[in-house]
Every structure is written in C-alpha cells, then in structure tokens.
Amino acid sequence: MALLPLAEALARVLDSVETTSVEHLPLHLCDERVLAEDLSALRTQPPFDSSAMDGYAVRAEDVFVIGEALRVIGAAPAGTVFNGVVSAGECVRIFTGAPVPAGADSILIQENATRVDDATIKATAPVTRGQHIRQAGLDFRQGDIVLRKGRLLDPAALSLAAACNHAVLPVHRKPRVALLSTGDELRAPGDSLQPGQIIASNAYGVAAIARQAGAEVIDLGIVRDDMPALNAAIAMALRRCDVLITLGGASVGDHDLVRTALAECGVAMNFWKIAMRPGKPTMYGRNDKGVHVLGLPGNPVASFVGAHLFLVPLIAGMTGQEPRARLETAILAAELRENDQRQDYLRATLHEENGRLVAKPFPVQDSSMLSTLAVANCLIVRPPFAPAAIAGDTCRVLRLRN
CATH class of the missing domain: 3.40.980.10 (MoaB/Mog-like domain)
Known part of the structure; x- marks a missing residue:
C-alpha cells in the first residue's frame, strides 16, 4: 500500500x-469556548461624553490665559450627573468616568490646577478643546459587531462581551x-x-x-x-x-x-x-x-x-475555528541527514539567539522516548526528500509550548 x-x-x-451544536452559556462559563455567532453590542461605550482624568470640567476658552481664576460650582463623581451648566468663568470638580457637564468642553487635570479657596481654582497650564474627554461611542456603538463567530473567547474577548452587556453567549458545544x-x-x-x-x-x-x-x-x-x-x-x-x-x-x-x-x-x-x-x-x-x-x-x-x-x-x-498552520521559521543548530519519502517531525529545543529562533534537534529520535519529548518545545518539520542540511540552514518548526 x-x-x-x-x-x-x-x-x-x-x-x-x-x-x-450551539449552546447558550452564562458569560462566566465561556472561558476558552468558541463564539458560534457574530456578537453585536447591546449598548454604546462610553454611553456619554466622559472625563478621562480626575480634574475640572472647564471651557477651553476660559483656560487660555494661565492664572485666570475659575469658580467651582459643583462636583461630578463617577456614577453621578451634574445637572447644571458650566458658564463663563466656571468649572466643575470631576472624576474619571463621570459625564462631562453641559457647557464644558475639556478637562483641566488636577495636577494643572491650584486651589485658591473652597470655591476657586487657578489653572497652571492651558487646555485645548476636547482634551481628556472620551467621546460617546469611542469604544463601540450599539449595534456594532464587536466579535466575529469563530473567535476563541479569551480574557479580552470576554471583557468586551461583558462591556457590551451580554450576560449569555452562543458558543459551540x-x-x-x-x-x-x-x-x-x-x-x-x-x-x-x-x-x-x-x-x-x-x-x-x-x-x-x-x-x-x-x-x-x-x-x-x-x-x-x-x-x-x-x-x-x-x-x-x-x-x-x-x-x-x-x-x-x-x-x-x-x-x-x-x-x-x-x-x-x-x-x-x-x-x-x-x-x-x-x-x-x-x-x-x-x-x-x-x-x-x-x-x-x-x-x-x-x-x-x-x-x-x-x-x-x-x-x-x-468548533467553528479555522484550522491554521502553526509553522514558524527557525535556524538549525545541528546538521541533518537527507530525508526519504516520509515527512519527519523531529523533537527539538527552540530558543531565541540574536533575535532569531534557533532549533536544536535531539540526536536520538526513537519514537518511544518520552524523556526527550518532555524537554522538547518544538518539532522540526522535514518535508519528504529534503536534502541534507547543515547548522545555520533555515527550517520550519511546529511550536509545542513556549
């Protein structure tokens, strides 16, 4: 044969x-599962213009001149909304993640503000319009496809799904x-x-x-x-x-x-x-x-x-993933004999040397030897009828572990 x-x-x-088949699982059970359908955002993130820093919500034109006094008219901690309007010469104490009050168009970070008294600050550096403000929808908008089917649900993907307000995900069994x-x-x-x-x-x-x-x-x-x-x-x-x-x-x-x-x-x-x-x-x-x-x-x-x-x-x-070739290029650390009609998979160690991957095959490749398999972190792939190779030649490797 x-x-x-x-x-x-x-x-x-x-x-x-x-x-x-597809099953729908709670988010906390989806680690390392594969998404079975495209996933759309159920909300916009951020849902409003929000502060990216702790500081003061101001009008940029009021901070154009260094040392101008600004009256503090309120505060906006994260999770609350300041319902007033910032007018000329005014500002609002604001914290990261809080909605930007109406009338304000930039954030003066607290390191660039000097407190004069309980109701007054002075800017020690100018700001530009929009500075330190995260615009609504900066990350994603409701209806955006944020994850494609076939995606392995790693920690980043799970965090994104949660931020999109998904409590249950469709995954492959x-x-x-x-x-x-x-x-x-x-x-x-x-x-x-x-x-x-x-x-x-x-x-x-x-x-x-x-x-x-x-x-x-x-x-x-x-x-x-x-x-x-x-x-x-x-x-x-x-x-x-x-x-x-x-x-x-x-x-x-x-x-x-x-x-x-x-x-x-x-x-x-x-x-x-x-x-x-x-x-x-x-x-x-x-x-x-x-x-x-x-x-x-x-x-x-x-x-x-x-x-x-x-x-x-x-x-x-x-599980709906694309089976991809995982071969990498490396430099041989030892000579190899020419190959016959069979594709060889040689146990080897792989390390980086001068910015290049170097693969060193074990001298004995008997297929009963688990001791060398446990040490090996890659397999050198030798195609059929490959000619003899010397140290320094390139080769292809299948990485087993890092």
Whole structure:
C-alpha cells in the first residue's frame, strides 16, 4: 500500500468536518469556548461624553490665559450627573468616568490646577478643546459587531462581551473525544507490572492535547487484544462521542486488531498509513452517524505527534475555528541527514539567539522516548526528500509550548 502524503491525509480529515451544536452559556462559563455567532453590542461605550482624568470640567476658552481664576460650582463623581451648566468663568470638580457637564468642553487635570479657596481654582497650564474627554461611542456603538463567530473567547474577548452587556453567549458545544487504549501489555499507572508489561501513558498526553484544543474528554481505559472485547468497547464508545481516538493496535502485527474491529463496528476507513515519521500507521475513518475515528500508533511520541497534527485541527474545525498552520521559521543548530519519502517531525529545543529562533534537534529520535519529548518545545518539520542540511540552514518548526 502506497503511503498517503500527510497534507492529503489532513485534507481528508477536515473535508467532512461539521461544527458542533450551539449552546447558550452564562458569560462566566465561556472561558476558552468558541463564539458560534457574530456578537453585536447591546449598548454604546462610553454611553456619554466622559472625563478621562480626575480634574475640572472647564471651557477651553476660559483656560487660555494661565492664572485666570475659575469658580467651582459643583462636583461630578463617577456614577453621578451634574445637572447644571458650566458658564463663563466656571468649572466643575470631576472624576474619571463621570459625564462631562453641559457647557464644558475639556478637562483641566488636577495636577494643572491650584486651589485658591473652597470655591476657586487657578489653572497652571492651558487646555485645548476636547482634551481628556472620551467621546460617546469611542469604544463601540450599539449595534456594532464587536466579535466575529469563530473567535476563541479569551480574557479580552470576554471583557468586551461583558462591556457590551451580554450576560449569555452562543458558543459551540465542546466536542466529546473518547480515548480507548488497546494492548495486553498495558497497565494503568500505579499498577504492579509483570514481565512483558508496560505502563499505559499515551492517553494522558493525548487527553491533555484534546482538552487544550477545546474538547471534553472521556477516557475509556484499556481494552485487551481480544476481538469481542474490542468490538464491545468500540461499539459503546461510538455511541458516546463525536471523536473516537484509539491508541495502539494500528500496525500490522498479529495482535494489531483495531482496524478490523473498527470495520466490524461500521467504521469506513478513509486512510491507513501516512508518509510521516513518527506515526506512519495512523488511520482515520467515520461511521454512518458521523463519528470521527482516529487511530493513533502505540509508540508514545507517534501518538503525541499524531494528536497535534490531526486531532487539534479536527477539534478546531468542529468548533467553528479555522484550522491554521502553526509553522514558524527557525535556524538549525545541528546538521541533518537527507530525508526519504516520509515527512519527519523531529523533537527539538527552540530558543531565541540574536533575535532569531534557533532549533536544536535531539540526536536520538526513537519514537518511544518520552524523556526527550518532555524537554522538547518544538518539532522540526522535514518535508519528504529534503536534502541534507547543515547548522545555520533555515527550517520550519511546529511550536509545542513556549
């Protein structure tokens, strides 16, 4: 079977993506959710001309000459309105955020005013018309679209939505991602190991990647290499999730039964075996209910890389976001051999040096090694048939963390 180019494999995964349903949640529950509809302002901000500073509301023409005395006719703390009118030679004590009184056209900041007595001040610096006044609608006006659908609701977006007077927001439901680890050799962390057994670690990293991408995760534990057990576990999983991730059992060994079990459970496989390293046995399909199934290899680094390359864009598409390439340019810190037909993802450390990003690959790239994965903060991406490279050449990197 010919190996499928990675770009084509990803295109097939994203080609059939449908967004999850919309739910309306209180603002305080919308952190890191994705906006499902354009959001319009329900009010104007600021709703009136307001003072940007503590000081005195004045007429600019009265402060044209330094030292002119102004009579203080009242005060306007934030949250109140001064109902009078500022006339020639008058001013109003004002505080940040308060409405500018009628008749005033600028703010004399308190640092530029000298108090003569309880009812009189003198200006020590001139002002210009409109100085230190926030005009009504400076930030946004009622009816303005302030956030577009597909926006990740980060702290700034949530603050803006609140300022627009939205207490509830329409967001995409989090996709439900189920994880199913397979293999007779696997045991849960904390268990005692018999000869030939290992700890199942992949689910924890993949689950964290899924959650960070915006999914709800269901860990279904470990199922043994037994066809009836696999069929039962997969059938149950397909009823509970939007995306099923199988971990292990995707290769060609006598005990790699997952692909057959998926087919028996009604999953039509779209591809199996990709021209990538690590992660060649990765597979993908869907059932007639539209559940996505991503089969990741058992090697820990291969499952980690596959989750970043396929699961993260899939979750983005399901939540209405644009799956974007996240590649950056860096400088190689070591030489690399020429590449074969498979696209390589090499664990590396990334740091800044003289204003440039520098990527240093680990000398050993065995896909079972989690110790180097934990240190790596990027993957160097080597396209198929890339020629040999030397230190100082440019390369492309996928950042894993800062």
